[in-house]
Amino acid sequence: xxxxxxxxxxxxxxxxxxxxxxxxxxxxxxxxxxxxxxxxxxxxxxxxxxxxxxxxxxxxxxxxxxxxxxxxxxxxxxxxxxxxxxxxxxxxxxxxxxxxxxxxxxxxxxxxxxxxxxxxxxxxxxxxxxxxxxxxxxxxxxxxxxxxxxxxxxxxxxxxxxxxxxxxxxxxxxxxxxxxx
Numbered sequence: 001x002x003x004x005x006x007x008x009x010x011x012x013x014x015x016x017x018x019x020x021x022x023x024x025x026x027x028x029x030x031x032x033x034x035x036x037x038x039x040x041x042x043x044x045x046x047x048x049x050x051x052x053x054x055x056x057x058x059x060x061x062x063x064x065x066x067x068x069x070x071x072x073x074x075x076x077x078x079x080x081x082x083x084x085x086x087x088x089x090x091x092x093x094x095x096x097x098x099x100x101x102x103x104x105x106x107x108x109x110x111x112x113x114x115x116x117x118x119x120x121x122x123x124x125x126x127x128x129x130x131x132x133x134x135x136x137x138x139x140x141x142x143x144x145x146x147x148x149x150x151x152x153x154x155x156x157x158x159x160x161x162x163x164x165x166x167x168x169x170x171x172x173x174x175x176x177x178x179x180x181x
Contacts, residue, residue: 033131035153039124039160040107043095045142046160048127048153053165055110057123060102061086073177077117084108085116085177092174093144097121109165118165129153129160147171 037048038057063075063086072091077084086106090097097104099121106117130153138152138161145161148168152159168174 034128035131035134036126036128037162038107039127040105040120040163041122041124042090042120043093043097043142046124046158047149047163048129048160049107049163049165051126053109053111054107056108057125058106058108058117060104060119061106061117068179069177070179074119079108079117082115086119087116087174087177088119089168090119090121093142095142095144107165109169111166111169114169116169118168127155127160129155134162 036051038051038054039046039048041047058079061077061079061084063077065075066073070091072088074086074088077086101119104119104121105123106119107123109116109118133154134151135154136151138149138159140159141149141161145163148164148171149161150164150167151162153162154160
């Protein structure tokens, strides 16, 4: 028997053995698309902000109070040599929180000339939601938050409201931090 014939016979044996022991190809599975955002809690409700609208998350930062501003404008903080406005999102929405200031977190908006830390009760980090669980008609949205909520995602029976930070950042009431009179 020639070397070529021996090689061919060996390949045929391999083929027979692989066909009897090979696993089947996996069945076709539908690909689930996900939407991602930064989860946070405010006034006992869970929200999620679009990922591209949050530039960073900070621990409670020392700030300097400013006179003549609304109660929700907490002051300004020096963050790596840059002045950041610190605003209490719960206060802006006329909500109260029982958490100590040092336990709260800041979602930072860095968009154009706007560099603001929004104080929220808790931050849950990056959250992922199946796109097909989105509804543009969420239930039980608080009237004060409604202008900034653009829908909700459901996960494990819980509704996560999508909070549009850019909508908040362009709201004239939010931009007018000085108290009148």
